[in-house]
Amino acid sequence: MTRRDVLRTGAALSTVAFSSLPAWAAFAPKPGTWRTFELITRVEIAKPAGPMQAWIPLPAYADPAWFKPGGSTWETNAITAEIARDPKYGAEMLHVVWQEGERAPAVEVRSAFATQSRAVDLSAPTGPHTLSDAERALNLAPTELIPTDGIVKETSDRITANAGSDLDKARSIYDWIVEATHRDAAVRGCGLGDIATMLQSGNLGGKCADLNALFVGLARAAGLPARDLYGLRVAPSAFGFASLGAKNEVVTKAQHCRAEVFLTDFGWVPVDPADVRKVMLEEPPGNLPLGDEKVTEARKALFGSWEGNWLAYNAAHDVALPGSRAPALPFLMYPQAEVKNVRLDCLDADAFKYALTAREIVT
Structure with missing residues (x-):
C-alpha cells in the first residue's frame, strides 16, 4: 500500500466531531493513548503575477515516544513540487513553483501523523x-x-x-x-x-x-x-x-x-x-x-x-527557503509564498490565502 493509499483510506474513515469541549478537569497529561490525525493544508496565491513559489511546512519531526509522522501527499497545478529539507535542522517543507501566467496557483497537501501526550x-x-x-x-x-x-x-x-x-x-x-x-x-x-x-x-x-x-x-x-x-x-x-x-x-x-x-x-x-x-x-x-x-x-x-x-x-531556526532570495525566516511554522520574488505576509489573508484543517481518524 502506498502512502497515498494510506491517506485516502484514512480520509474515508469517520472523524471525531468537535461538538463541544469537555468539562474542565485537573490538567494532567499522561502518555498511553496514541491518536491518528490527517492535516489538510491548502494554499492559494490570491493575486498571481510573475514568478510564484510557496513553501508548506510538513509535520515530519519524529520521536517514537510521542510523535510519528505518516508522510504527505499533494495535488497542485505547479510545474514543480518537491520535498526540501533544511540542511542544519532537517525541517521538511513542500516547495512548489508555478509557471508564470498561471491564473489560479494552488496546492493542497495531506499529511498523516500520530501523537500522544x-x-x-x-x-x-x-x-x-x-x-x-x-x-x-x-x-x-x-x-x-x-x-x-x-x-x-x-x-x-x-x-x-x-x-x-x-x-x-x-x-x-x-x-x-x-x-x-x-x-x-x-x-x-x-x-x-x-x-x-x-x-x-x-x-x-x-x-x-x-x-x-x-x-x-x-x-x-x-x-x-x-x-x-x-x-x-x-x-x-x-x-x-x-x-x-x-x-x-x-x-x-x-x-x-x-x-x-x-x-x-x-x-x-x-x-x-x-x-x-x-x-x-x-x-x-x-x-x-x-x-x-x-x-x-x-x-x-x-x-x-x-x-x-x-x-x-520542526525545531529549526534561521531557515533559508530554497529558491528564495529573501532573508532567512526566524522559524518555519506558517506556509510561506513569494510573488515576483517578494515574500508575502503569511498573516495577510488578502494577499496570501491558506487554510488548515485537522481531522482525527478513528477506525
Whole structure:
C-alpha cells in the first residue's frame, strides 16, 4: 500500500466531531493513548503575477515516544513540487513553483501523523542520559534572535544563581518566565522570538514564539541544551481547557510552539511556560490570577508534560527557503509564498490565502 493509499483510506474513515469541549478537569497529561490525525493544508496565491513559489511546512519531526509522522501527499497545478529539507535542522517543507501566467496557483497537501501526550516523572531520575557532541552543540548554540551572551546570559545567571542541579536551573527559568512575563494579545501571529530586544526593552509581553524562545535562550545561556518545537494545535484539550486546544477542525490560526530542555537525569523534558500565560489571559472568564486553580494546574503540568493534541513540524531556526532570495525566516511554522520574488505576509489573508484543517481518524 502506498502512502497515498494510506491517506485516502484514512480520509474515508469517520472523524471525531468537535461538538463541544469537555468539562474542565485537573490538567494532567499522561502518555498511553496514541491518536491518528490527517492535516489538510491548502494554499492559494490570491493575486498571481510573475514568478510564484510557496513553501508548506510538513509535520515530519519524529520521536517514537510521542510523535510519528505518516508522510504527505499533494495535488497542485505547479510545474514543480518537491520535498526540501533544511540542511542544519532537517525541517521538511513542500516547495512548489508555478509557471508564470498561471491564473489560479494552488496546492493542497495531506499529511498523516500520530501523537500522544507526554509526561516525565521528575521525582524519579532515569539517567544518566547523553547527547552526542553534535546534538549538544546544536542545542546550546545561539541563533539570530536567540543569543546566549550579553543581557541573555546576565539574566540567566541572575535567575539561576541559587540553583544547584540542572533540574533546579530549568525550573527556576520556567518559574521566572511564568511570573515575569505576560501574554500580549496584540502581538501578530505567534510573535518573533527576539529575546534580547524583549530583555533590553523591559517589555516581556509576547506569545508562544516569544516566551518559549525566552526559555530556550535562558536555558542555553545556563548551559542546558534546549530547543523550540514549532507546530499546530489539532484537537480540543481533553481536560476542558478552552485556551489549550483547537476550537474546531479549521486550525488555520492554531499555530503553537513548545519547548524542551535536556536534563542528564531525565533526557528531553517538555516545558511550555507560554501556555501558562495563555491560560491566565484567555481561560474563561479571562485574566485569571497566578493563584487561580486552573493556572496552578497548568503551571504544575507544563513543566514536565504536555497534551497530545498538537503536531510538531520542526525545531529549526534561521531557515533559508530554497529558491528564495529573501532573508532567512526566524522559524518555519506558517506556509510561506513569494510573488515576483517578494515574500508575502503569511498573516495577510488578502494577499496570501491558506487554510488548515485537522481531522482525527478513528477506525
